[in-house]
Structures are given as structure tokens and as C-alpha cells.
Amino acid sequence: MKFNSALETIKTYEAGKPIELVVREYGITKDQIVKLASNENPFGCSPKVKEAVRSIIDNMALYPDDSMVKLKTALSNKYGIEPNELIIGAGSDQVIEFAIHAKVHEGSKVLMNSVTFAMYEIYAKQVGAQILRTASREHKMEEFYALYQEHKPSIVFLCTPNNPTGEGLNAEEMFSFIEKVDNDTLVIVDGAYMEYARFKNPAFAVEPRDLIAKFDNVLFLGTFSKAYGLGGMRVGYGIAQNHIIDALYKVRPPFNITTLSLEAASVALEDEEFVQECIADNFAQMRRYEEFAREKGINVIESYTNFVTLSLPEEKNSSKIAQELLKKGMIVRDLSSYGLNAIRVTIGTRVQNDRFFELTDPLL
Structure with a gap:
């Protein structure tokens, strides 16, 4: 076939x-x-979310509210934007798919960082696009601009903080780059881990309202899978000026978000205190990983996320170490498929992290 x-x-x-x-x-x-x-919140979601989902379990026979008015209203209030500047997806990666299908065709060019989220390339190749990548592991705007000038891509992906490395991009530097990009190029700012960057360093925080107020060719992505602890519910969103959202809606299937997911995401936004407590604990535990790496002489990429990337020396093989950990019940992410001799580790609870250090220490 x-x-x-x-x-x-x-x-x-x-x-x-x-x-x-x-x-x-x-x-x-x-x-x-x-x-x-997989960079999930080790504390899960807010208890309020669990109560809310239980309360609507009897409504499963009916299709979900396809207008998504409750969630859109909550997100509009959070970001100070209009509901028509929002699109909701089954995870932010579905919004990426919408954008690719709305903007890219065979022969188009799509620009992204050397090491970044794999789905950008996968979705772009599905429609026959040519992939352009920068040379450096981290986002360097001068490399992006050189490739942009040469190729004039249809879409530019900026993942900040970046997955799978954890590095962040200074917001002012990013804005300066976008200012030089033609309006016919769609710039997608993937902020799946933005809640963590905003907590760690305001200079790395990108505010969607400021972004779309200044640029009419930018799409900001957010998700409930990370800081809000709703990876299993699959809810993401895109924020852009209305003409971009209108185009994306033309490729969106009806009822793409379940009733339970819509309710969970809406209520999750009501418990910001829970989210901030989880993020604070994340960075407190991250310091233990940084100290562990120093003791072992391992380079750890500075992270603005809920994970750390440990770059291993040449004599250590990331695939072998990840496999040895797996045999002992410790699941981490081997990054050899990204061309890195590194493992990515989600920051867990104190007990989970203790276990990681215990199992990993003899392997390094």
C-alpha cells in the first residue's frame, strides 16, 4: 500500500x-x-479541579460546549485579551498543527532552532515543507535572522523556554528579532513552560497581551499540561490577533476538547495559589540537581522550566545510563535522538528526586 x-x-x-x-x-x-x-507536575492538579470534574461526570452523554465560553472567558481575564483572540487545542501541539495546515504548503520553508520540540518538524514535513535549523544548541537571534533573510520562511518557531534543553530567551531580544520579520511570516512563540520562566526571571517572561498588541504576525502558545498538572486532559491554547485565529478555526475540527477537559482547565485557572506553590517547590528542588551535577562534574544547562538537562561527558553514554535507570524503575528522557549526549530529568517531589540521586550516583 x-x-x-x-x-x-x-x-x-x-x-x-x-x-x-x-x-x-x-x-x-x-x-x-x-x-x-515527560515534564508533568509531580503534584498533579489542584484539588479544586478534581472536585469540579467529579461534579460533571454525569454529563458525558452530551457533546462539549464547542464555543468553550467558560474557558475562553477565564483565559481572557487572565491575560487581558479578547475571547476572539483565542483558540483552544487538544494540547498546544494541536494548535501547532492548525498553524502548519493554515500557513504552510509543499515547498514552504519553516525555521526552528537546532535542538527543539520535535513536533514542529513532524507537522511541517507532513505538508511537504522544507526544514531550516540554526547551528547552535541555544536560541541565537542572529542565527535566526541570517536564515530568515536568506530564506524568508513561512513560519518561524521560537520555543522559550526551550524543550528539551530548558534554556530561555530574553524577551527583549526576542521582540527585537520579531520587529525585523516581514508581516507575511508567522512567528510562533511556544510558551509551554512560560509559567516557570516568569517565576524565575521576569526578563525571560513573555506576556501574550504585549506580544499580540505589538505584532500582527505572532501566535503565542500556552498549555495546561505542565504547571497546571493536566497533561492527561490535553488542553492547550493559542493567542493571536483575530485574523490569525479566524484562519486557524478553518482547520479546527468540531468538539476537539472534551467536557471534562474544558471544566478541568477552567477551574485550574481559579487556583493560582496551588500553581505558584508547585513552581516554587520546583525551583527549590532544581537547586539539588544543580548541586548534584557540580559534585559529579557534569554540565547542567540552566533551566527555566520544570526539568533539567544533564550534559554528560564523552566517556558516559546517555542511552546506556537511561537504560540502566529504566531497569531500576527510574524513567528519564534520553536525548541522543536530538544529537545530544544528555538526559532530561523532570523535577519531581523530594522523595522522587532522592530516588533519582540514589540510583544515578553510581552510574556517573
Whole structure:
């Protein structure tokens, strides 16, 4: 059977190994496994969210509210924007897919960082786009601008803070780059981890309202999968001027967000205190990873997220270390597929982190 020829150059996205699979493959009981691979909030979601979801469980026979008015109103209030400047997706990666299909066609060019979120390339290649990448591991705006001038891409992706490395991009520097970009190029600012960057250093915080007020060619992405602890609910969003949102709506399927997910995300926004407590704990625990790396002589990339990337010396192999940890029930992310001899570790609870240090210490 023949399929779209564009699929021949696409690598399947590798998600973090699920706990259930580790149980089956290694015969480890579920309570022995610690998953620090997918950048989830180790404390889960707000208790208020759990109560709200339970209260609407009897409404499952009805289609969800496709206007998503409750969630849009909550997000509009949070960011000081209009509801028509919002689109909701099943995770922010679905909004990425909307943008690719709305803007890119065969022969188009899409520019992204050398090491960044894999789905940018996967979605772009699905429609036959050419991928352009900078040379450096971190976002360097001079490299982006040189490639932009030469190729005039249809879309530029700026992932800040960046996944999978954790590095952040100074907001002023980013704004200066966008000012030089033609209005026909869509700049997508992926802020999936922006809540963490905003907490750590205001200079790295991008405010969507300021972004779309100044630029009519920018789409900001946010998600409930990270700081809000709703990875299993799959809710993300895009913020842009109305003419961009209108275009994205033309490729959005109806009822793309479940009733439970809409309720969970709406209520999650009501408990900002819970989110801030989780973020504060995240950075307190991150200091333990930084100290561990110093003791072991390992380079840790400064992170503005809820994970750390440990760059290993040449004599240590990230794939082997990740595999050895997996055998002991510790799930981390091997970054060899990104061309890095590194492992990415989600910041867990104190107990989970203790376990990571205990298991990893003899391997390094």
C-alpha cells in the first residue's frame, strides 16, 4: 500500500515511556517506578479541579460546549485579551498543527532552532515543507535572522523556554528579532513552560497581551499540561490577533476538547495559589540537581522550566545510563535522538528526586 511520500522522511515522535510498559517489560511493580521523563507536575492538579470534574461526570452523554465560553472567558481575564483572540487545542501541539495546515504548503520553508520540540518538524514535513535549523544548541537571534533573510520562511518557531534543553530567551531580544520579520511570516512563540520562566526571571517572561498588541504576525502558545498538572486532559491554547485565529478555526475540527477537559482547565485557572506553590517547590528542588551535577562534574544547562538537562561527558553514554535507570524503575528522557549526549530529568517531589540521586550516583 502506498502512502503520502512525505511520510518517508518523518520520524515517529517518541513519547516518554509509560509506567505500564515498564511494569510489563521489566517485571517491576508499579509502586517501584518513578517517572521523571515527560515534564508533568509531580503534584498533579489542584484539588479544586478534581472536585469540579467529579461534579460533571454525569454529563458525558452530551457533546462539549464547542464555543468553550467558560474557558475562553477565564483565559481572557487572565491575560487581558479578547475571547476572539483565542483558540483552544487538544494540547498546544494541536494548535501547532492548525498553524502548519493554515500557513504552510509543499515547498514552504519553516525555521526552528537546532535542538527543539520535535513536533514542529513532524507537522511541517507532513505538508511537504522544507526544514531550516540554526547551528547552535541555544536560541541565537542572529542565527535566526541570517536564515530568515536568506530564506524568508513561512513560519518561524521560537520555543522559550526551550524543550528539551530548558534554556530561555530574553524577551527583549526576542521582540527585537520579531520587529525585523516581514508581516507575511508567522512567528510562533511556544510558551509551554512560560509559567516557570516568569517565576524565575521576569526578563525571560513573555506576556501574550504585549506580544499580540505589538505584532500582527505572532501566535503565542500556552498549555495546561505542565504547571497546571493536566497533561492527561490535553488542553492547550493559542493567542493571536483575530485574523490569525479566524484562519486557524478553518482547520479546527468540531468538539476537539472534551467536557471534562474544558471544566478541568477552567477551574485550574481559579487556583493560582496551588500553581505558584508547585513552581516554587520546583525551583527549590532544581537547586539539588544543580548541586548534584557540580559534585559529579557534569554540565547542567540552566533551566527555566520544570526539568533539567544533564550534559554528560564523552566517556558516559546517555542511552546506556537511561537504560540502566529504566531497569531500576527510574524513567528519564534520553536525548541522543536530538544529537545530544544528555538526559532530561523532570523535577519531581523530594522523595522522587532522592530516588533519582540514589540510583544515578553510581552510574556517573
